[in-house]
Amino acid sequence: MGKHYIPNSANREEMLKEIGLSSIESLFSDVPRGMVKEFNLPDGKSEYEVFLELSEVLSKNKTILDTPSFLGAGTYFHYVPAHVKYLIERSEFLTSYTPYQPEISQGMLQALFEYQSLIAELVGLPIVNASMYDWGTAMAEAALMSARVTRKNKFVVPKHLSPEKKRVLETYAAGPGLEVVEIPWDESGQLDLEKLKEEVDSAAGVYIELPNFFGILEENIEEVGEIAHDAGALFVVGVDPTILGIVEAPGELGADIVVGEAAYFGSPMNFGGPRAGIFATRNDRKLIRQMPGRIIGMTKDAEGRRAFVMTLQTREQHIRRAKATSNICSNEALVAVAAAIHLATLGPRGLRELGEVILKNTAYLKKKLSEVAEIPFGGINFKDVLVRFEKPYSEIHEGLLERNIHGGYYIGKHFPELGESALFAATETTRKEWVDALIDALKEVA
DSSP states (O other), X not given: OGGGTSSOGGGHHHHHHHXXXXXXXXXXXXXXXXXXXXXXXXXXXXXXXXHHHHHHHHTTOOOTTTSOBOOOTTOOOOOOOHHHHHHHTSHHHHTOOOOOSGGGOHHHHHHHHHHHHHHHHHHTOSEEOSOBSOHHHXXXXXXXXXXXXXXXXXXXXXXXXXXXXXXXXXXXXXTXXXXXXXXXXXXXXXXXXXXXXXXXXXOSEEEEEESXXXXXXXXXXXXXXXHHHHTTOXXXXXXXXXXXXXXXXXXXXXXSEEEEEGGGTTOOOGGGOXXXXXXXEOSOHHHHTTOOSEEEEEEEOTTSOEEEEEEEEOBTTTSOGGGOSBOOOOOOHHHHHHHHHHHHHHHHHHHHHHHHHHHHHHHHHHHXXXXXXXXXXXXXXXXXXEEEEXXXXXXXXXXXXXXXXXXXXXXXXXXXXXXXXXXXXXXXXOOHHHHHHHHHHHHXXX
16 A cells, blocks of 8 residues: 555645645645745755765764863753663653553653652652753743742742743743742852842742852752741752752752752753753642642552552643643653663762762862962852953953863853853863863963
């Protein structure tokens, strides 16, 4: 049967006649004139010719081994063990999408259940969904959830928040009219507690990050949580999970909701995506019923065997839209499974060692940067280090690129009060010779 339809060029006239059209062009006759333009594409090529042309284009790219990069600010170069990629390329994971029929989706459901279990242990909260789109959307969903639970209309965030996350939050908040209030940082680069106390009244939720956008470990997280709870607000903590082998879990510090980025485990940078947002909460029915996304649970089937199901799915695809807690249309299943595999590989000891190496590399980077530029804030840094220069950073960055080094992320345009500032990042992959080469280059261009 397939020979009659693949390819279908021989049947083209017959198919057009069947639908009452005279030509392929007439398929688009209802498209207004001027909307479709001539693309002026070249003639088709053979597969091998396309391979050669694309290979030539791709050869212009440089890897981090060719050009050491210190660009961070939310996207970091982590080492992903080879077996992680191999395992998620298995067809039962790679081709799985939405497990609407649990009886034929037990493998993927179990993998997501394991992901939830690992994240729950990691962040110190027992209820975890099967992931959001990314950290930014998870944080924004937490803001809307806080408003639904408390019936208040204000969400308090640090002023030193990633510009990308801030835009996502503002987009989410625009529809329901949620007010977003920013709290400035103090002289240490951490959340100003006195300013927080002035703004926390009538807040639905208070958000803080570990580490903060400047890469600094906020030292007063428990106190921030107490201030939030005393005002009747939910306490939301955003966390880089790679730090949780060396610091206390946010759930142990009083967080009601924890969000973060799961893709730091198991996924390469991929030009910024795809990702998987962490979303966890306390075992409180009023919170659980307001969670976005899906929760995968374990139960028993009619014959008493272990089985996995979608326990909660308060999404607009499944229930009346007016009752949905979120319009998220899919969990990032493959990225979440990759994170689970990587986390299981590391284990508690590996996670602690990962955090220690990143902390050590960040400290070395900060120490060396202080020799050539100003470090505005003290404290302990993890991954990112805020650096301030006297010269325009654009000139410095171009000078670094000419020396085959990719510099940091310029934040002066987002925080003009910090002057010509940039975030330089280190991870477990950062090599001492890279840092030394960066400093030598900065001595020439800064």
